[in-house]
Amino acid sequence: MARHPSILQITTHDSGRHFGCYGHSTLHTPTIDALAADGVRLTRYFATVPICSASRATQLTGLYPQTHGLMDLCGYPFRWRIRDDVRHMSQLLKAAGDTTHLFGIQHEVVREELPRLEFDSIQGQGFPAAKAIAADVADFLRSRGKEPAPFYAQIGFFQTHTPFDHGGAEPDDEHGVEIPPYLADCESSRRAMAAYQGAIRHVDEAASVIMEALHESGREDDTIVVFTTDHGIEMPRAKWFLYDPGIAIACIVRYPEAGVTGGGACDLLLSNVDYLPTVLDLAGIPAPDGLQGKSFAASLRxxxxxxxREAVFALYHKSQSRCVRTNRFSLIRHFDAPIDFATVPVRFEEVLAKRGIRQVELFDLETDPNQFENVAEKPEHADVRARLDTMLWEWMESVDDPLLKGPVRTPSYEAAMADYRAWRGSAGT
Incomplete structure (x- = not known):
């Protein structure tokens, strides 16, 4: 079997693009920024789902949620799961000759189903602090030294999930606090964002431990290093929504041996469904047939x-919403009433009071990057709406979207109906 590089992948929870290297100067992320300065930073990279399990499953299978089957969260009470015939990245890399290792949280399967992912070792399940996970990874890297056999290390940090104080993280306002434009600039918003900044600081410090150990192992140049996240931060109008703050995510890749280095930016429009075919391509491992993502390895090199791609697509199951986004426009269709909640005061509520959320939303990202003005009903945008509608409908057909056949029944509903049928049968009627 031909030699290929090792892969070290760090995925954070709920982080969007809130890192210093993405223009957020109040965040203390020197390690992540240094990785970007020595790698390639993706600037137009989007999640397919603004929720953890479904987005990660897409990233690690190269398939859209309608195809891999995990359309919301795995585990009780949600019960969604990856279909049995779908292969996870860990399985593909194991078949290619890697040893496979899980450190920290994963969100693709429930704990009872972890064996199906075929990891050779598993450490830090539950919700350990990022620094504890990093220590395990560092020990693993140092123990291997310059061992030439390739490995896949899947590392998951929970730290940036609410309430942002996991592992003893404390609020960080050393460099001030940045309030996103869709949040009201008030005391509660500042407390929430300072808490998030403290959590991401912990993540960066944990990443520093891992990167130092990789350096000491002598395997920096022939290891593909990826730092990414699953979806936007847990704030109103971000996580759970198909606006950019919910689906715009960070991804940094470094692989010096293949020329993926130098601190450049890749400005192509990309989706995290493209992640698996790209990493396999970089590693020189043939991709399985049937992947729906597209490799952008040539761009990284x-x-x-x-x-x-001309557009990226996204969905959110709970509101039965679908989205198509090009470089210039974003169109969102709601097949049900959008979720309505707020955890901190938000300007979004003021926007809702003025215009509501309509069945179709269209935003011109060039003139309205915050997506506050819905132009779907404006005559001058009729042609754009028609073009994006066609793209969205065609995508939904191509992935056999169950919404085209009616409201989607959840696994919890199906389980309840199985109980009902059992009761009906036992009742003899």
Whole structure:
């Protein structure tokens, strides 16, 4: 079997693009920023779902949620799961000859189903602090030294999930506090964002431990390092929503041996469904047939600047919403009433009071990057709406979206109906 590189992948919870290297100066992320300065930073990279399990399953299978089957959260009471015939990245890499290792949280399967992912070792399940996970990873890297056999290390940090104080993280306002434009600039917003900044500082310090150990192992140049997240931060109008704050995510890749280095930016429009085929391509491992993502490895290596896709697509199951986003426009269709909640005061509520959320939302991202003005009903945007509608409907058909056949029944509903049928049968009627 031909030699291929090791893969070290760090995924954080609920972080969007809230890192210093993405222009957020109040965040203390020197390690992540240094990785970006020595790797390639994706600037237009989007999640397919603004919720943890479904987004991660897409990232690690190369399939859309309608195809891999996990459309919301795994585990009780949600019960969604990856279909049995779908192969996870860990399974593919194990078949390619890697040893596979899980450190910290994963959100693709319930704990009872972890064996199906075929990891050779599992450490830090539950919700250990990021620094404890990092210590385990560092021990693993140092114990291997320059062992040439490839490994896959899947590392998951829970730290940036609410309430942001996990592992003893404390609020961080050393460099001030940045309030996103969709949140009201008030005391509760500042407390929430300072708490988030403290959590991401802990994550960065944990990442520093891992990167130092990788350096000491002598395997920096022939290891693909990826730092990414699953969806936007847990704030109103971000996580759980198909606006950019919910689906715009960070991804940084470094692989010096293949020229993926130098601190450049990849500005192509990309989706996290493209992640698996890209990493396999970088590693020189053939991708299985049937993947719906597209490799952008050539762009990372600086060999091509050709667009990989014209649009990205996203969904959120609970509100039965679907989205198509191009570089210029975002169109969101709601097949049910959107969720309505707020955990901190938000300007979004003022926007709702003025215009509500309509069945179709269309935003011109060039003139309205915050997506506050719905232009779906404006005559001058009729052609754009029609074009994006066509793209969305065609995508939904291509993935056999169950919404096209009616409201989607959840696994919990199906379980309840199985109980009902059993009761009806025992009742003899």
């Amino acid at each position: 600086g060999e091509s600047v050709q667009p990989v």
